[in-house]
Amino acid sequence: MTHPAAAPTRPEAPRDAAAPLLDVRHLSLDFTSPRGRIHALRDISMTVPRGRIVGVVGESGSGKSTLAYAVIRLLAENARVVGGEIVMDGRDLLTLSPREMRGIRGRRMSMIFQDPMTSLNRVMSIGQQMIDIQYRDPISKAEKRKRAVEALRRVGIPDPEDRVNGYPHQFSGGMRQRICIAMAMMVEPALLLADEPTTALDATTEVQIIGLLERLQAEIGCSILFVSHHLGTVAELCHDVVVLYAGEVVEQGSVRDIFHNPGHPYTQALLDCDPGRIKEKTRRLPTIPGVVPSLVGDQVPTGCIFKTRCPHAFDRCDHEVPPSYAVVSGEVAPDAPHTARCHLRDAAEERRP
Template sequence: MTRNTALSIRDLSISYDTPEGRLRAIREVSFDVARGGITGLVGESGCGKSTLMSAILGLLDGAAIVESGEIWLGETDLLTLSRGEMRRLLGDRIGAVFQDPMRSLNPVLTIGRQMTDIQFRHRLSRRTKRERAIEMLHKVRIPDPAARLDRYPHELSGGMRQRVAIAMALMAEPDLLVADEPTTALDATLEMRTIELLRELQQEIGCAIVFITHHLGVVSELCDDTVIMYAGEVVEAGPTRALFEAPRHPYTDLLFACDPARIRERSRHLPTIPGTVPGLIDVPPGCVFAERCPERFAPCGRLHPRPLRVRGSEAVRCHLHDPEVTS
């Protein structure tokens, strides 16, 4: 792990024991998040994004089995920490913003109570903590922040609640912020304002961000790097601009083609990727995208592709770019 890397995930595989058998949720996942950088994590539902987020935050379900791998935050492997040690990191070196702020904010406590209580590690007077809370609400552009502290979450709009959640996550100036689809519940205008706000605060604080989303437009606007996941694997990763200009994996190409913003002609039907995601209990022996891939050829059904460095991408799992397979 280099000095310029805030988070490094190496060969991470996690499964779940189910009545039907062992479900292999994520397999051999590896990528880095640069210090002060924003990495987007993109993929269809069920691709493993939530499991990966839970692993980073130490919130894995009791049925989860970490089969292999490491998650490094600086010099600390998060997977080796006890529950108590991980709890001390959360809210200090690691912050989190979730999709629905009504579920992450306590509905029976005022915003001020929650923003002062979250500073329990700081040996400050309650008055000073309140002043810090007001300052942070001002930074996230909430009007009349002093008055808002005495409000309950249900008295604020959805956009304001999400900004409160962002403010609380960044109060400790963490090394890493994990944002799980924080703009999904917002309308288009609030979404763009939240993106701009996150970028400004991230640059001010200098933290790294893992931004989990389905929204390709948000990724292109906000993220420095992008990781594309499919059926529990990273199929492509690299700088966002290069990925969007010239995707190397067929899945990435088809996923981008489904973005409504790329539709040039009026149509009654949105573009889709034919087929379905394979089951993760009986994972196919070859490429996990083979059954849906328009460019598949014989080796795709029997050989599991290895990650390759290809121009424009840091890693691509595709036989089309492997000279040992295509030669």
């Protein structure tokens, strides 16, 4: 597979609008464990275009959070990147020194997490934490405080002048997540990484947070990498979607492509079993039979990763890893707007439905 965007010598910071903000190319990542290496991400290629919200969906263990953590380089000690690159602003983030990386975190990119309680320091006031993260700016503490108040107002915290003195436990879950978003957005980052930011929240709060992210994204014009297993949320918020299964990208495309014209049997199965799509009351909901394959050592299946659970699997899936086919044309085209890694999409395949 060749990647046309990957020129042999990359020029310094190509800032033209066409180049994606974040370009993950053939990223592979292992976790070391007593049982052997876990091949958590394998040959991941995906992009986050400027000003777009890209959703990453998949079941638990698909590697969607690992991907986000790899981008911001906050991986666990036992994680090893074994191949590929993560290009942002013309630089491969994986080659940067820890010091250079710190210069990017909290400036060009920031992150919000699933549990807003554990990502805030509970023995420090909100205001103090928001002042602390502006440590780089040569302005007075009073000005930093003013900015913190403004940031809180922007995310819809009532009486921010007062509430800035509060401690995390004095806020509800939804308010805490708003505070985390305020902190992440205060620097107006180019890229916001959101790791299941609404999973721990009630549905009514969830829609408020989705609305807030939508509004801030439009105001700031940043890109968002939104990790979620909730298809409804992704359908509502995201422009583009990347579907991960067992550490591989199986399909990517615009949100309409993915939800209206899924090209991969896994995406189809995932959509089918969302009870939110089944409007008639039923006592038998569809499921995906079987289990996710083991990713330890050499137990990773050969050929297509989904073949063990796929209702359409045939002999070719057993030995040949499917490349990225353009869903429309059936050609091998990793850069097409809608691609699926399934042999059924191959134009030359007579089984093509």
